[in-house]
Amino acid sequence: MYSWVGVRRALTPGLEAEVPYTIAAVDLAEGARVFGRLEGPEPTSPGATVTATFVDHDEWTELRFRPVEVAE
Amino acid sequence: MSDGRSAAVVGVGYTPFSRDSGRSVLDLARAASADALADAGLRGADVDGIGSFMVMHDSVKCQAVATTLAVPGLRWSVDLDLGGQAPCHLVGLAASAIESGHADVVVLYRAMNGRSGSRVGTMTFDGPAASWRYPIGYDAYLMYVAMWAQRFLAETGQGGEDLGAVAVAQRAYAVDNERAVRRRPLTTADYAAAPVVVSPFRADDCTVEVDGAAALVLTTVDRARDLARPPVLVASSVYRAGPRSGLDIGDHLLWDDYTRNYTNLLREELFARAGLASGDVDLAEIYDCFSSTVLMGLEGLGFCERGGSGAFVRSGATRRDGALPVNTHGGLLAEGYLHGMNTVAEAVLQVQGRGGVRQAPRHEVCAVTSGALMDGSALLLTAAR
Numbered sequence: 001m002y003s004w005v006g007v008r009r010a011l012t013p014g015l016e017a018e019v020p021y022t023i024a025a026v027d028l029a030e031g032a033r034v035f036g037r038l039e040g041p042e043p044t045s046p047g048a049t050v051t052a053t054f055v056d057h058d059e060w061t062e063l064r065f066r067p068v069e070v071a072e
Numbered sequence: 073m074s075d076g077r078s079a080a081v082v083g084v085g086y087t088p089f090s091r092d093s094g095r096s097v098l099d100l101a102r103a104a105s106a107d108a109l110a111d112a113g114l115r116g117a118d119v120d121g122i123g124s125f126m127v128m129h130d131s132v133k134c135q136a137v138a139t140t141l142a143v144p145g146l147r148w149s150v151d152l153d154l155g156g157q158a159p160c161h162l163v164g165l166a167a168s169a170i171e172s173g174h175a176d177v178v179v180l181y182r183a184m185n186g187r188s189g190s191r192v193g194t195m196t197f198d199g200p201a202a203s204w205r206y207p208i209g210y211d212a213y214l215m216y217v218a219m220w221a222q223r224f225l226a227e228t229g230q231g232g233e234d235l236g237a238v239a240v241a242q243r244a245y246a247v248d249n250e251r252a253v254r255r256r257p258l259t260t261a262d263y264a265a266a267p268v269v270v271s272p273f274r275a276d277d278c279t280v281e282v283d284g285a286a287a288l289v290l291t292t293v294d295r296a297r298d299l300a301r302p303p304v305l306v307a308s309s310v311y312r313a314g315p316r317s318g319l320d321i322g323d324h325l326l327w328d329d330y331t332r333n334y335t336n337l338l339r340e341e342l343f344a345r346a347g348l349a350s351g352d353v354d355l356a357e358i359y360d361c362f363s364s365t366v367l368m369g370l371e372g373l374g375f376c377e378r379g380g381s382g383a384f385v386r387s388g389a390t391r392r393d394g395a396l397p398v399n400t401h402g403g404l405l406a407e408g409y410l411h412g413m414n415t416v417a418e419a420v421l422q423v424q425g426r427g428g429v430r431q432a433p434r435h436e437v438c439a440v441t442s443g444a445l446m447d448g449s450a451l452l453l454t455a456a457r
Binding site: 003005008025035045 | 193194204205207208210212214215218222223226227267268269270271326330
């Protein structure tokens with residue numbers, strides 16, 4: 001996890017029920033950077049190792065991350 | 073190019089900044105432009121160039137504003153499709169036009185009903201990059217700057233107290249600025265007591281969207297010497313976008329390093345063009361849609377060591393009596409989010425010595441920046457001798 005933001009207040013209508021949530025910038029082992037929701041509590045520092053999961057929605061599939069170990 | 077054709081800013085104009093102007097954007101643009109012309113001792117009849125910028129059609133075109141100013145004709149006109157990266161860039165473009173003889177008197181404005189009308193902070197941008205950001209709730213400009221700020225603070229060993237120091241220092245200026253929309257004094261305790269909106273930002277780390285307009289007038293230094301105000305020379309202007317700067321202003325997916333923004337990229341050219349160094353700068357007006365961009369700008373322009381910007385601000389160095397007064401209008405954080413055209417206007421007033429109680433004691437050389445992340449622009453403005 002290269003960086004992250006914890007969204008405590010919904011800034012657009014429709015997301016009120018989802019806060020708080022975390023968006024992470026993740027550098028994949030394969031070489032690209034992607035953004036996705038990060039499950040679990042908001043991190044306090046970058047660097048955690050995370051793993052990808054896929055969440056099916058009605059018309060799209062979401063790339064989501066979850067921590068696999070505690071960062072240093 | 074003779075020295076006499078060197079470009080100078082000779083007037084600034086404003087409308088009041090408010091939450092609901094009750095006026096059209098065209099009227100705001102006209103009023104600020106007319107105010108800037110009057111400030112310089114010029115009229116619409118003197119103008120032959122005009123420039124502005126807008127984000128997603130939130131403003132009015134130069135041709136329309138020229139019509140309201142009764143400009144007899146245009147030799148130079150530029151409507152930029154840019155946001156906060158634009159003001160210094162636009163000044164640089166106008167200065168080039170003046171120095172090359174393509175225009176003699178240029179009006180630049182930014183006008184918007186940024187609070188009651190189209191709000192950039194939560195605007196949905198066009199394009200393919202937006203299609204993957206919005207569904208996951210990565211959907212506001214605040215979040216993109218926050219994503220950089222988190223990494224920047226972590227990697228440079230800084231934290232929330234450093235952001236707070238920026239907000240507190242700038243508010244001290246705004247208390248004395250009648251244009252500012254946030255004028256209530258702010259203490260470190262006040263800052264820390266407010267909840268986090270999007271980490272690491274609290275409310276006072278964020279600019280305030282406003283309705284309003286600001287304008288500048290530029291001409292040749294020769295002509296400027298006969299006008300009402302002391303000319304402010306455009307000693308250097310630079311625009312820079314780094315590699316893979318994205319598909320829209322919120323698309324930083326392919327940007328490698330969130331701890332260094334465009335200020336790092338343009339610093340060398342900015343100072344070289346003027347034959348100056350960071351140590352020659354008397355004060356700085358640094359673009360601050362959010363507090364973190366002040367810290368990044370201080371480091372990017374070489375006013376501080378990497379990781380030293382927070383300590384620099386906390387030391388009082390950016391206060392009026394400090395080594396480098398910064399954002400003497402209170403910044404966009406406190407004066408209001410006019411996308412940095414007001415930041416350039418403040419720089420002009422300071423170099424002219426018209427800062428009133430907010431006047432920096434030394435004001436021969438002022439650095440100004442426009443922009444937050446992948447691309448932006450900067451100026452060195454100097455007092456004409």
